[in-house]
Amino acid sequence: MKISNRVQSLRGSATLAVTARAKALRAAGRDVIGFGAGEPDFDTPEPVKQAVADALRDGATKYAPTPGSPELREAVAARMREHNGIHCEASDVVVSVGAKHAAFEVVQCLVDPGDEVVVITPAWLSYRPMIELAGGTVVECGTSIADCFKTTPERLAACMTPRTAAVIVNSPGNPTGATYGRDELEALAMVVAAHPTAVLVSDEIYEELVYPEIDPTASAFSPGSLPALADRTVTLNGLSKSMAMTGWRIGWSVAPDGEGVVAKAMTRLQSQMTSGIPTFLMPAAIEALRLQPVESPRMREVFLGRARLVTELLSGIPRLELARPTGAFYAFPDISACLGLRSPGGRSIDSPAGFAEALLEEADVAVVPGEDFGEAARTNIRISFACGDEQIRTGIARIATWVDSLS
Ligand SMILES: Cc1ncc(COP(=O)(O)O)c(C=O)c1O
Structure with missing residues (x-):
């Protein structure tokens, strides 16, 4: 079947692709830390779920x-x-x-x-x-x-x-x-x-x-x-x-x-x-x-703590440059100092996509490469910190060790 030119030229979402790859590796038994997905790790507040159950029971179908x-x-x-x-x-x-x-x-x-x-x-x-x-x-x-x-x-x-x-x-x-x-x-x-x-x-x-x-x-x-x-x-x-x-x-x-x-x-x-x-x-x-008005500020407090933690930990990696995040749950470090280097697994790191792939394969950390976010993002990776402190600490420690080992 012929796919329309319009859709043939459409790129799939890089974010969803990274998330899917991390999921697949996890299913295969790898201990992958996912900094890919742009979604809060919290569960939806219970009364919201209850409202759906009530609506279904009342025939809102x-x-x-x-x-x-x-x-x-x-x-x-x-x-x-x-x-x-x-x-x-x-x-x-x-x-x-x-x-x-x-x-x-x-x-x-x-x-x-x-x-x-x-x-x-x-x-x-x-x-x-x-x-x-x-x-x-x-x-x-x-x-x-x-x-x-x-x-x-x-x-x-x-x-x-x-x-x-x-x-x-x-x-x-x-x-x-x-x-x-x-x-x-x-x-x-x-x-x-x-x-x-x-x-x-x-x-x-x-x-x-x-x-x-x-x-x-x-x-x-x-x-x-x-x-x-x-x-x-x-x-x-x-x-x-x-x-x-x-x-x-x-x-x-x-x-x-x-x-x-x-x-x-x-x-x-x-x-x-x-x-x-x-x-x-x-x-x-x-x-x-x-x-x-009650739930969002409660979640915001947690994300604020994570934003501070991520900023502190990423700022300690000499080869990364960071603008501290002041909103949302993303950090977007510049990896220019890593480009042109070789990974311990023998991969040459020539782009954010290459960096992200090697990091995932060799250090079990999923990040989103910057390329698809625009011309101004060609030397960056996105780290989503919509995950717990322990995961943030472990994941960024792995990034630090791996980045340090590039030669
Ligand atoms: C800037 C921006 N706008 C819109 C959306 C879409 O959000 P939704 O899940 O409501 O479709 C996202 C999701 O990642 C986003 O980052």
């Missing part, structure tokens, strides 16, 4: 409205109003199969062939394929470890052209853990505001994981709350990272453009893709939103 039940859309809108300062109504909300689905739909709805989308890189590796599938062109606004992986209004402005359809901002960011301050985000938003046709897509999936204890300026500010850009911002969020609900696949977009144009377009698209998320998940999502 039929089709649900495509953009989400009215109650869930209102619960999301209430959170976005109260927590994020975004003036929105339930009709501006579309609930989808994770924030990934929301991002895919937003790009499909905003981008035409020939349009440009500015992505601040290193960036989540799914943005590029989403944009390219829509026929758009990615314009990378590259950052470096020296800037703590943050861009400036001047550099963003230099990437904007009359063909810019959207700018994607993701703070706290995957894969770098970089988190902007409120002033910095406002300044970036003003650059977008100055381009009347550009839309700001603010991916706030890690908003609950910000560490002002590490960098006092780091903030979970939502640019969609700024009047200058309120009707031209699409905010993405969901329950995966903040409520340990990655497997539930619940995310959403909020686009208060005044007429519901984006929400209606996304609903139309979704009605031809997946329809609504499972009906019995709607009450559970409402329960998760109710618990979020």
